[in-house]
Amino acid sequence: FFFFFLMIRRPPRSTHCISSAASDVYKRQGYYRGDILFLTNYDKIPELGDIVVYQMRKDDIPIVHRVIAVQKKGADDFAVLTKGDNNEVDDRAIYRDKLWLTKKEIVGRVRASIPYLGMATIILTENQYVKFTVLGIAIVLILVTRGKEES
Numbered sequence: 001f002f003f004f005f006l007m008i009r010r011p012p013r014s015t016h017c018i019s020s021a022a023s024d025v026y027k028r029q030g031y032y033r034g035d036i037l038f039l040t041n042y043d044k045i046p047e048l049g050d051i052v053v054y055q056m057r058k059d060d061i062p063i064v065h066r067v068i069a070v071q072k073k074g075a076d077d078f079a080v081l082t083k084g085d086n087n088e089v090d091d092r093a094i095y096r097d098k099l100w101l102t103k104k105e106i107v108g109r110v111r112a113s114i115p116y117l118g119m120a121t122i123i124l125t126e127n128q129y130v131k132f133t134v135l136g137i138a139i140v141l142i143l144v145t146r147g148k149e150e151s
Contacts, residue, residue, distance in 0.1 A: 046070060048068065052080065
């Protein structure tokens with residue numbers, strides 16, 4: 001079992017997708033900016049409709065998209081095709097000269113999420129005034145509590 005969290009930094013989106021491969025309609029709760037996602041990363045082959053996080057290079061931002069096709073290449077080997085729920089076409093343009101994602105690009109499958117819990121970190125990262133205000137309050141609290149202990 002692998003535990004990983006990811007704070008989404010994109011605007012809200014729906015996760016309504018019609019898969020042409022399975023002709024089913026998948027409806028799941030969308031993920032919003034600041035949600036923390038819990039991922040699993042074990043050798044089970046992803047299924048149609050699973051939401052996966054993938055990263056083409058280690059320095060790229062992880063992408064959260066839905067699996068729309070799966071190719072089984074053996075007992076443990078597979079390749080998947082993904083698509084963003086709000087996108088008209090699949091993600092092959094993102095794959096950088098590849099047609100399918102392989103096991104090594106997939107960070108994990110989304111298993112659960114905690115809505116908006118990551119917003120505190122995003123606010124502290126993006127707004128320097130809030131960051132310095134919180135830091136200043138923490139320093140004042142440390143100094144005040146030290147003064148009471150010495151008395």
